[in-house]
Amino acid sequence: MTDRLESLQRKQSQIRAQIQQIQAKERTKEKKKQTRRKFLIGDAIMSQLESGQFSQADLTKLMDEFLTRPKDRDLFGLETEVDSEAIALPEKAASANSKKTKASSSKSPTASTAKKAKRRRRTILDADKAG
Numbered sequence: 001m002t003d004r005l006e007s008l009q010r011k012q013s014q015i016r017a018q019i020q021q022i023q024a025k026e027r028t029k030e031k032k033k034q035t036r037r038k039f040l041i042g043d044a045i046m047s048q049l050e051s052g053q054f055s056q057a058d059l060t061k062l063m064d065e066f067l068t069r070p071k072d073r074d075l076f077g078l079e080t081e082v083d084s085e086a087i088a089l090p091e092k093a094a095s096a097n098s099k100k101t102k103a104s105s106s107k108s109p110t111a112s113t114a115k116k117a118k119r120r121r122r123t124i125l126d127a128d129k130a131g
Contacts, residue, residue: 048054060076067073070080 045054045059049056049059060078063076064073064078067076067078073080
């Protein structure tokens with residue numbers, strides 16, 4: 001290779017490294033903004049709770065619909081039901097249970113609530129990214 005080609009390849013490598021650094025900084029900035037937004041949303045709700053514009057019952061209902069992880073639900077004193085669908089069954093038991101599941105088409109309200117909460121969170125996060 002010629003000296004010129006080697007020099008250009010070194011510069012290219014340096015530029016790629018600079019691009020990666022800038023992109024990492026931008027991701028960090030965006031994550032900090034997102035964290036700040038979440039904090040301010042929580043602060044606004046807490047302020048409304050204290051002033052009586054938002055009731056404790058409304059907050060409990062909201063959190064019950066939104067929180068899915070047992071650890072998070074426990075933090076707010078909410079029931080932490082185990083979702084039977086999430087437990088992995090051995091294949092033989094799974095095939096026997098699939099017949100039972102098909103027969104009873106009603107899903108547990110907690111499972112559907114958890115799915116709705118996940119969709120809402122995705123929608124909120126997608127809106128933040130777009131805006």
